Amino acid sequence: MKSLYLRTDNPLYNRVARFWAKVFGVNFVLGVVTGIPMEFQFGTNWAEFSRVTGGVIGQPLVMEGVFSFFLESAFLGLFLYGERRLSRRGHWWTAFAVFAGSWLSGYFIIVTDAWMQYPVAFTRTADGIFQVTSFWGLLLNPWALIQYAHNMCGALITGVFVMAAVGAYYLLEGKFVEEGRAFLRVAVIVGIIACIAQIFPTGDLHGRFLAAKQPVTMAAMEGLFKTEAGAPVVILGQPDAESQRIDNPLIASRVLSFLIYGATTAQVKGLNEFPKTDWPTNIPLLYYSYHIMAGLGTLFVLVMTASAFLLWRGRLYQTDWMLWILLLCLPLPYIANTAGWMTAEIGRQPWLVYGHMRTPEGYSKYVHAGNSLFTLLGFMGLYALLAILFLFLAHRLIAHGPVEEPVPDITSGAPVTVA
């Protein structure tokens, strides 16, 4: 938005950029305070895992601190407080630095997770310690590249659906109409690209890679209990882990074989091919997470395609039913992203480091269950409070809207109002 403002010099864009900066400010502070604990929880709750893998995954985690957190936190202060002290272009650069910092940070996190999913570039010493053998091998793990693309498309989708929902809300309420249209325009154009890219090529590549490297996870996600040639995709149905079948299945024949191998008759390995000790520990939850993610991803493409068509025909702003759909879609990308991460992490079970270290080998032995429960409850309470605060403040900001406020004038330093 700020980029658009600089290019067009249209004050509308500056106003909306300022509005989103405020929403982002609230979002960011909650992200920071909930993110800090995560780095420490490796050590507090997963001490043994940290001890043996620290030399490897410590690497991307420190790089995240050194290369991204410093960048984004230092420039966030400038971005939020420094508008008067900087030129317009300078202010845009602070926003860009925050953006670059947070996207870079995403990459380092993904490298960490990707190494746990698909460990590369390491050796183990006699006493079991993991050591890096190739820095670039670790950093350019193919799993990380694919997962990052898929994850960042997911982040973009969340962003555009929030923006579209706020735009639709303003149009339906009949206020801030001009801004609402701008939100919808940007959101739908970016959204159609991101939603399609989420499924093809990123989701597709991710799926094939998973099928090659973690076939047992793939079988569990799809609820494929027995090996089949021309395996179907189960669109709906409830997996029964005991009797190893899907109840009430609605299936698309041969599609799974085609998606993975490009041939409708290819054989896909089912769970029966693998020892039960290697099965993901919670198959129904994994199955549902994956299906929620994939189902919502498909829905997003449909919604964005319809919106883009209406936008192209110039009818989107008047089509109330479409605006209603966009508004009601607001929570869905959050659910899809959560489900996607659950698919990745539950799918990795029973391993912490896939194929090398099992989950029960990694926890902190001296922290007993009572202590864990105590802190878990503490975090749940605190995060519930944060969630309430976030919803309250975000609602307030959106209801208040992108109104004209006294804007600090860059040249004189005195507050003036931009018309």
Added chain:
Amino acid sequence: MLLTWFLLVAIMITAYVVLDGFDLGVGVLHLFMARTEDERRLLMRAIGPVWDGNEVWLLAGGGTLYFAFPLLYASGFSGFYLPLMIVLWLLILRGIGIELRMHLESPVWRGIFNGCFGISSLLLTVFYGAALGNVIRGVPLQRDGYFFLPLWTDWTVGPQPGILDWYTVIAGIVALVALALHGANYAALKTTGELNLRCRHAAAFLWPVLVLVTAISLAATLYIRPSLLDNYQSAPILYAIPVLVAASLFGIRRMGAQGNERGAFLASCSYLIWMLVGAAAAVYPNLLASTTAPSLNITVYNAHSGEHGLAVGLIWWSFGMAIAIGYFVFVYRMFRGKLSLGSDGYGH
């Protein structure tokens, strides 16, 4: 190589204490110093643009520890489980305290977040001091390199101590006083008029207290672990460190009395730096001492990670930190000088 990484971790922790120290100090003091909403806003704005960046030093320091000395990270973080979790909760409360207070004009809303911010800042300083006290005192390490400490036992420094005992409580008080004074010096640097005068009075009031608790803590340290002097005995040049601590204390007083705000602030930075350098010089090469048997100590030699990783790490670490220091110089230059009320585009 190992000494280098020990120094790098020590430098990051020191940078964190010096930088986040002043905004923690301002957090503690704002409860007492600000009489009007405008004054409070000024104090908040003095730290608003920088507190988050300062806190990153803690994250980066913790990450560096994880990467360079995984055994220490694993053992220390799981052993100090409960206090660390409390610190994390306090960091959360403190973050929302400062960042969410300006969203509503309501006095009740602001009151809640002021309290959140002030009290969590205060408890954090005490916990940080106590944490350092624990590292100096040592913990009951087991044969596998792990331990677990309850919050308190019988408040003595015996072989089975708690997180809090009489010694670590003293360390916590030293941290509280030192960072409050540090914060007062910073606030004086950023403010004018009556608020500035109040900050300087607070600094003058805290100074003799700091001298007293510093002396007590040094004496207590030597009493509970006389062996900490070993490094000093073998390299007497290290005795310059306590002299520099004393000189910094003297400098805080003298600059404060002369009205040299920048000098006083730099002197309190210097005090914190030399106190931590003194502690690091005393414990090396131990990272975490055992109260049960010296053979179980976690040292730089048994805690480090793979050589290749450390060697490659040194390259990108130096590069990344050089850039990061560049940002900090830039940001602090942008926000230098005294503050006044007036719209700055955001919040406070």
